Amino acid sequence: MKRITITLTAVYILLLFKSVYAIEVFEPGYKVDVYASYTQSGATRGLAFDGSGNLFTTHYPTGTVWCIKPDGTANEFTAIEYPRGITWTGGTSFGDYMYVVDFETFRGDLMRVGLDGTVSHFSSLSGDGPTPLALDRTGNYGGFLYLATRGDDRIYRIDSAGRESTFSSFPYSRNGGGPMSLAFDITGNYGGLMYLANTYSPGNEDVSGLFSLDTEGLAKRFTEDLVEAGCIAFAPNCAFSQYMYVIGKSNYDGPRQLWRINPEGHATMFASDCNEIIFGPDGFLYVSEFSSSGSFVIISRVSNNSSDNNTATGNNS
Helix, strand or coil: CCCECCCHHHHHHHHHCHHHHCCCECCCCEEEEEEEEEECCCCCCEEEECCCCCEEEEECCCCEEEEECCCCCEEEEEECCCEEEEEECCCCCCCCCEEEEEECCCCEEEEEECCCCCEEEEEEECCCCEEEEEECCCCCCCCCEEEEECCCCCEEEECCCCCEEEEECCCCCCCCCEEEEEEECCCCCCCCCEEEEEECCCCCHHHCEEEEECCCCCEEECCCCCCEEEEEEECCCHHHCCCEEEEEECCCCCCCEEEEECCCCCEEEEECCCCEEEECCCCCEEEEEEECCCCEEEEEEEEECCHHHCCCCCCCC
């Protein structure tokens, strides 16, 4: 049975430590409000909106997928043994489903989740350490699902029949660091390309950071301003200037921050560190954070004064 998990205790802790855990936006004109909070022993590993504005989150330590309704109510939605990347494929040949990476140690599976929470096996994954998952909604990459791995460091392409093939060998089996996020430029301002965020590990500086990949799978460093990248989201409306937003580091010893990156690859610090980001169908930026001391998840919503009048019509799952 699904459990409603928002508690008075979590709300109390959230209010008590809001100044510590709530994201801080450095630029004026933006406001942050708490969209949802719920108890959970582990940070989110994936975020995706469905076509009705419900936000789904994955939690690897507890093997659960959660659903946050537009009113901010959080419920445990379904169980998958080791969920990581998640994406919504509504309106495409993949059907009106959530697809979730189920990964334990080495190989993994791609699971299909119906809107009623029913889970079925979709594809067995050959790559080592599958983590980020994204759907090509630009059409420039065939409209396929794409999956990156952190063990053999490859990017795989999966068609609507569940058939898998290698798209790119980047970042070349470096066995350290590796892909954390995949995203497609839905704005058209960044060449309509695929973008890959890689974490850092010593000796792998040449493949750490933010990269674009063309339709042949050839990679090119997109910005010199970030040495490490962790999560990518494209703003679909003018309230956030249709820019790319990336969690990452500008130097190896510095803290992670949320950066806004323009089409020329210049990064501007936008907000404090957070766990994951996604833009919703309302055009707002949704941010997940986690308190290890309180064992609760915070989903913050960032908007500015023009957001109410410039909402988006699509989503960035």
